[in-house]
Amino acid sequence: MLPDDAGAVLALAGRTLPPPAGTADPRALRAGTLARLEHPCRTDPGGCLVAERADGSLGGAAQAIVREGLWGLSLLAVDEDLRGRGVGRALLERCLAHGAGPAHGPGLILSSEHPAAMRRYARAGFSLHPALAVAGIPVLDAAPTAAADVADAGAAGLAAANAIGRAVRGAGYGEDLAVWLDHGARLLVVEDRAFACAREGRVLLVAGRDEPAAALALWAAILSAPRGATISADFLTAGQQWAIRVALDARLALSPEGPVCTRGMAAPPAPYLPSGAWL
Ligand SMILES: CC(C)(COP(=O)(O)OP(=O)(O)OC[C@H]1O[C@@H](n2cnc3c(N)ncnc32)[C@H](O)[C@@H]1OP(=O)(O)O)[C@@H](O)C(=O)NCCC(=O)NCCS
Numbered sequence: 154m155l156p157d158d159a160g161a162v163l164a165l166a167g168r169t170l171p172p173p174a175g176t177a178d179p180r181a182l183r184a185g186t187l188a189r190l191e192h193p194c195r196t197d198p199g200g201c202l203v204a205e206r207a208d209g210s211l212g213g214a215a216q217a218i219v220r221e222g223l224w225g226l227s228l229l230a231v232d233e234d235l236r237g238r239g240v241g242r243a244l245l246e247r248c249l250a251h252g253a254g255p256a257h258g259p260g261l262i263l264s265s266e267h268p269a270a271m272r273r274y275a276r277a278g279f280s281l282h283p284a285l286a287v288a289g290i291p292v293l294d295a296a297p298t299a300a301a302d303v304a305d306a307g308a309a310g311l312a313a314a315n316a317i318g319r320a321v322r323g324a325g326y327g328e329d330l331a332v333w334l335d336h337g338a339r340l341l342v343v344e345d346r347a348f349a350c351a352r353e354g355r356v357l358l359v360a361g362r363d364e365p366a367a368a369l370a371l372w373a374a375i376l377s378a379p380r381g382a383t384i385s386a387d388f389l390t391a392g393q394q395w396a397i398r399v400a401l402d403a404r405l406a407l408s409p410e411g412p413v414c415t416r417g418m419a420a421p422p423a424p425y426l427p428s429g430a431w432l
Contacts, residue, residue: 162228200217226248226262226263262413263387283391284409290383291375313342341373341374372399390420392423
């Protein structure tokens with residue numbers, strides 16, 4: 154996959170994956186999603202693949218990224234008419250070969266609920282951790298007063314966020330968070346203890362060195378959205394009870410979703426709400 158393929162891959166994702174939540178402005182959403190697809194083509198060209206039909210049209214795509222030894226699957230999609238023939242498996246195998254890390258080194262995949270996806274990830278040696286999504290228009294009465302004081306640090310917070318990410322998931326983020334900031338995301342930093350990235354109610358990522366700080370960062374992300382906007386966050390696994398408590402206090406609704414898949418780690422990083430794009 155080359156950066157120029159991003160438009161065709163975006164169309165494929167639109168046909169095969171649930172629509173991304175958030176942002177009232179469809180043009181901003183499109184620009185942000187294109188950037189989300191182009192960025193790994195630059196950082197991880199060997200991990201970004203397309204499957205072409207005989208006529209050259211695009212029928213599948215996958216993206217794997219490696220950050221400081223942590224491998225992650227950022228995208229896997231195959232058009233419906235090509236499914237069940239091993240295309241998804243072949244794309245995943247090429248992605249798993251990306252990066253110089255050991256075959257059993259740390260890895261993360263945020264799975265859809267598709268049975269073929271979950272089967273392949275488990276068979277590829279990943280442990281599957283059931284997860285919940287949260288969404289709704291929040292009630293803010295229970296927000297801690299300190300959440301309103303959390304700094305919207307912008308680019309000045311990137312160094313702290315990378316250090317926190319390294320402490321919690323074992324790897325920093327390279328240029329990933331800066332790409333989000335270029336596309337309207339906020340970086341909310343609680344001292345050197347926790348941060349959240351959020352864009353208009355969509356919680357993209359939360360990481361904390363301790364649960365109270367992570368909860369404060371999540372509240373700050375909720376408060377950063379326009380009043381009345383829908384808040385959504387994904388992939389709350391069993392280790393993220395701190396986030397489930399915040400979501401329930403804000404009166405968000407819980408629903409089941411695909412599992413967090415891990416390799417080379419005992420459990421998903423915590424306190425941590427990962428990003429499906431850049432994990
Ligand atoms: C998930 C997806 C990429 C799989 O692509 P695919 O080309 O159909 O996959 P494959 O044909 O290689 O099959 C993968 C495995 O799932 C199995 N499988 C295929 N379809 C299945 C189904 N409907 N139910 C259960 N298992 C299924 C296959 O037997 C194979 O297992 P095996 O290798 O152990 O035999 C494709 O279904 C897809 O794009 N789904 C929608 C988007 C999505 O959910 N992507 C995953 C994001 S995390």
